[in-house]
Amino acid sequence: MPYVQHTAEDQQEMLRAIGVRRIEDLFESIPESIRLREPLGIARGRSEYEVMRDMAALGARNRPAGALTSFLGAGVYDGVIPSVVGAILSRSEFYTAYTPYQPEVSQGTLQTIFEFQTMVARLMGMDLANASMYDGATALAECSMLMTDGAKDRRVVVPAALHPRYRAVLETYAADVDLEIVPVPCAPDGRIDIAAMTAACQGGGVLVVQQPNFFGIVEDVVEIRRALDTVPAANRPELVACVEPVSLGMLVPPGAYGAAIAVGEGQSLGLPPMFGGPYVGLVACAKAHVRKIPGRLVGATVDVDGRRGYVLTLQTREQHIRREKATSNICTNQALLALAVTVYLSSLGESGFRELSHMCLVNAHRLATAIGRLPGYALRFPAPFFREFVVRCPRPARAIIEAAKAEGVVAGLAVAARFPGCFPDVDERDLLVAVTEKRTAAELDAFASLLGRLGGR
């Protein structure tokens, strides 16, 4: 095995220096009764070629959506990834380093995180951002917990159209720490029911708003803010916005509607779907909350010669200093993926990112219009949407998906079948369709015709 390279002579020399005869002598502190006598029941090591062949064979048993014409989104989007992202991420300097505890030899990682924080804060329209969390759902759960920590009203108001996986994670984190989850239904148009929301928001805590929501619908965040401001300040919940970052090229950012914290899933900013991870949770906040937020923060400073440099800062919030009083237990987070996001956003830049968002918006509407004209099909909700929408099909969505698959198309998500019991407003005919920048005009039109053909069968 090529990763351990001691020769027999080296080992002898080392054992002599240590003053023992055999390597086993070094394990004497482990009682005999619990030492393994047999080799592990795992195949012996194999060559790189054999292992690669084996792993490729496992891969061949997949049918990746990325290789097909995919309209499956639901929080994970198969977008373009510029070659520069992979090129920078495969630099040993970045991927084989660790958390920048020693800033003098970690300025590369520290400055890229500083630039990441800046881009996330600007995207979100917020004062500042942290260095990342595990993913969108844990970012939402941890921030909701922290914003209610120590408050008299430990409650989180959650709209029905929050992504069901996010809701599930939020419920897990809330359980056992006396954090109450207060549900708010959808209005018939698929948006949050603002009257019900306002009624539920009289008891402090936090209000979560997902933008766009799970159905792809654009919430009227300006109206939500207005409604929230009618609640007396003492009882008014803080707003936690959970946003899909690509939408921020077109939609007003959380800072513009008074979010205290904005979180999101960074996967759509240059990360492959990779069966659900690793992704990167984005967290941005208003200045007032900087000491509450979880995760690492990089700040600028100077060295003894007055040169600009970067360090991990406000570490007194963190577990290695505060232990049980820390704002979070998070230690290792998702630094390399934060770098991917930084390179991705730099690559598209202001105009490219705007164009990307615009393109997704326009293409999704082109497709939705074409589908809406098909006999038997209709958009399930009338509210405005960004790049994803729910289609009411003439047959069960599962049947449509199965039939489309035979033609190399991933038609979308059968919402009721995948998340049974989560949404009273959808049934087995409802199909969630997403459009990314990879879909050409021809593919959009072909998909609409395919649905037309499948609808009648």
Add this chain to the structure above:
Amino acid sequence: MEPTVSTPVKAPLAGVVPAARANGTTPTLFEKSRAGRRAYRLPAWEGHDTRPEELLPAHLVRQGSIGLPEVGEPQLVRHFIELSVKNHHIDKAFYPLGSCTMKYNPKINEDVARLDAFRGMHPLQDDEDSQGVLEVLWQLREALQEVTGMEEVCLLPAAGAHGEYLAMKMIRRHFIATGHPERDLVIIPDSAHGTNPASVRMAGMRTVQLASGADGLLDVEKLKALLDDRVAAIMITNPTTVGLFEARIVEVNALVHAAGAFVYMDGANMNALVGVARPGDMGFDIMHLNLHKTFSTPHGGGGPGAGPIGVRGVLRRYIPGPRIERDAGGRFCWGPAPDGAVGSIHSYWGNFGILLRALTYVKSNGSDGLRRIAENAVLNANYLRAKLRHAYDVKYERPCMHEVVLRGTGFRKFGVKTLDVAKRLMDYGIHPPTIYFPLIVEDALMIEPTECETLETLDQFVDAMLEIRREMEENPEVILQAPHTTIVRRLDEGLAARNLELTWGGETRS
């Protein structure tokens, strides 16, 4: 053996480095931005003329610029390459950061993770289209069960601390389900990682600290005094953070079980045990592994990692869903967790890309290679201990496991602190060890060489440490002012915290 002396780099002659480069700072990408530049062209699309306001309510359309930088591809690449070379990393040189297991990251693992057959898999695809990824998870789970001796492994946690958190939630669930919510106290030795107590609190339980014995191990008598019917669990790092095996672990685990509580093993230091001994055989109920440590997935500058947990006995029923199953026909599928299990802890199914690399590593090493990991990691650490014990204060005078902890008290008399030694090592091209942890060793220097380093590298490190020891007596100023050769010198952390500048152009007084 007479150590060869590494010559510290001399300060450059005045004027040798042109003034324009002497500063060494890299302007941010925001400073390099010029309106109109752009590195990436999107695919062709129709409808550029459609205004967003035609499709969205006008009051919800973003106005004004976002403030993303505008650069071309060549400038972008140069920017990040210039930054990259300011990092120390394993592929460049020795990185003995204790408790972090900075071992070599095999390149095949990266090649596997780049296969489109894995990258393109959406987490909500049907099971029949996901047979390869599900089998990867199945095989890794089986392998980790064998390595740990635990009955069932759950691959969902995204990092070690996330695994700790899940485990504490499972224990909490158990005591609530069995009608003992009053059992909410978790014993944490004072040598533990800070993540342990933080995880306990997030799971809605309380902590009580257990002072370690003079030998650095669990004080069994003090533990007995703490065990009562309010205790839910104890979290034990084994080998401990001082690099010693808990010799009385079987007895300790039996004691805790007799008191009706569970024993958690923090598996951060599993690199010392792989193929040698198994937590399951020691009586642990639940544990986590850090795949980015023991199983060599890259540390990525601070993640992503993966922190699977292994579980035995009654706690298994609290493992969250979905769980991978294999039917009689050999087909893999997701199955639900039983009622009462802990709910979801991750957006999807964990850090699959990391799990994939770990499985590749298991296959490359095999049972024979995995055992060599622990043997050589322990050999390397003991070699450093033997070579440094005369010049430095080794806290515990007996064979260590995978890491050795030195005490900073021995060189206080020269006015030199642990931090100074760490900074001076940078001038020798070596990443400093973990410092000031564990808390039970005064001014600790925690050195973990890993199995991957050759005798030559270890000797170079020893030489550097001995040379620094000589400098303490002859020229301590050179240590106190270190580092001298890095891109920046010591940074003002106090200033960073007082005058918070967390974004470019966004100074915030805290």
